[in-house]
Amino acid sequence: xxxxxxxxxxxxxxxxxxxxxxxxxxxxxxxxxxxxxxxxxxxxxxxxxxxxxxxxxxxxxxxxxxxxxxxxxxxxxxxxxxxxxxxxxxxxxxxxxxxxxxxxxxxxxxxxxxxxxxxxxxxxxxxxxxxxxxxxxxxxxxxxxx
Amino acid sequence: xxxxxxxxxxxxxxxxxxxxxxxxxxxxxxxxxxxxxxxxxxxxxxxxxxxxxxxxxxxxxxxxxxxxxxxxxxxxxxxxxxxxxxxxxxxxxxxxxxxxxxxxxxxxxxxxxxxxxxxxxxxxxxxxxxxxxxxxxxxxxxxxxx
DNA sequence: TTAGTTGCAAATCGTTTGCATCAAG
DNA sequence: CTTGATGCAAACGATTTGCAACTAA
Numbered sequence: 001x002x003x004x005x006x007x008x009x010x011x012x013x014x015x016x017x018x019x020x021x022x023x024x025x026x027x028x029x030x031x032x033x034x035x036x037x038x039x040x041x042x043x044x045x046x047x048x049x050x051x052x053x054x055x056x057x058x059x060x061x062x063x064x065x066x067x068x069x070x071x072x073x074x075x076x077x078x079x080x081x082x083x084x085x086x087x088x089x090x091x092x093x094x095x096x097x098x099x100x101x102x103x104x105x106x107x108x109x110x111x112x113x114x115x116x117x118x119x120x121x122x123x124x125x126x127x128x129x130x131x132x133x134x135x136x137x138x139x140x141x142x143x144x145x146x
Numbered sequence: 147x148x149x150x151x152x153x154x155x156x157x158x159x160x161x162x163x164x165x166x167x168x169x170x171x172x173x174x175x176x177x178x179x180x181x182x183x184x185x186x187x188x189x190x191x192x193x194x195x196x197x198x199x200x201x202x203x204x205x206x207x208x209x210x211x212x213x214x215x216x217x218x219x220x221x222x223x224x225x226x227x228x229x230x231x232x233x234x235x236x237x238x239x240x241x242x243x244x245x246x247x248x249x250x251x252x253x254x255x256x257x258x259x260x261x262x263x264x265x266x267x268x269x270x271x272x273x274x275x276x277x278x279x280x281x282x283x284x285x286x287x288x289x290x291x292x
Numbered sequence: 293t294t295a296g297t298t299g300c301a302a303a304t305c306g307t308t309t310g311c312a313t314c315a316a317g
Numbered sequence: 318c319t320t321g322a323t324g325c326a327a328a329c330g331a332t333t334t335g336c337a338a339c340t341a342a
Contacts, residue, residue, distance in 0.1 A: 019316070037306095056322080124280050124286040132274040135270045204331090
């Protein structure tokens with residue numbers, strides 16, 4: 001699959017060009033297992049010896065986003081946008097408020113609920129944010145000692 | 147409740163001051179039933195004849211957010227941050243990405259799911275964030291015309 | 293009186309854009 | 318060759334900040 005991402009398939013066709021920079025951006029995105037900012041991608045490319053400028057990173061990200069190859073998201077507060085390869089799985093995370101350890105959930109408890117909502121509200125529902133938080137066993141016993 | 151919000155309770159104590167501008171910002175927030183941007187609050191105050199400058203609006207919003215009186219959120223894309231009175235009822239909302247119209251959901255689809263998770267992961271689950279978004283009938287038909 | 297609040301203008305931060313140059317096809 | 322991709326620097330929009338004036342307590 002990494003092969004698939006680095007390969008030509010995505011970048012060619014429709015007049016798009018398969019350039020070294022674009023390949024590098026995709027590589028950076030797929031190698032970091034978590035959502036990353038444009039800045040982080042930029043720095044990672046610089047560190048790997050690929051010279052790029054930040055606007056090229058942004059332009060590439062816009063391109064990949066418009067091609068639906070990556071997802072774009074923001075984590076509630078201020079922060080800059082984060083990008084992540086769009087593996088079309090849909091998953092949520094359980095996050096520990098203490099140590100930030102996260103557990104990926106293999107089920108989405110909302111799918112049927114959204115279907116019901118769609119019918120009730122006539123909204124065209126495009127997505128949701130769901131984050132469940134608490135304390136993992138370790139942090140929980142720790143906090144109860146305080 | 148509106149009375150409560152406009153009242154002194156929130157704004158006084160801890161060295162905070164109950165000023166006309168702060169009251170006006172809270173009023174604007176509680177009168178618009180949907181999440182609003184700093185700019186929108188600013189304009190609404192100007193229209194009501196309250197003279198403010200945008201930085202005061204931002205500072206007031208920061209203050210209210212840090213006091214946990216309002217919530218701050220962003221709707222996925224670029225756009226500016228939106229703010230909303232934090233009514234501490236546990237409820238979720240369906241938000242239109244177009245006009246930001248919101249529908250309060252009277253059920254939380256997660257309660258049984260969380261019980262199951264607790265058993266499976268041994269996490270002490272303390273809460274969750276859930277926001278469902280999409281396009282309301284109006285905005286949806288509008289966008290499909292383009 | 294005095295510390296918190298405001299307005300103003302300038303600064304900052306993330307992101308976008310115009311334009312000339314470069315390179316993939 | 319032709320057109321899409323890039324670098325650069327300047328522009329942009331949202332938000333923040335320094336500072337002096339103001340005002341609630």
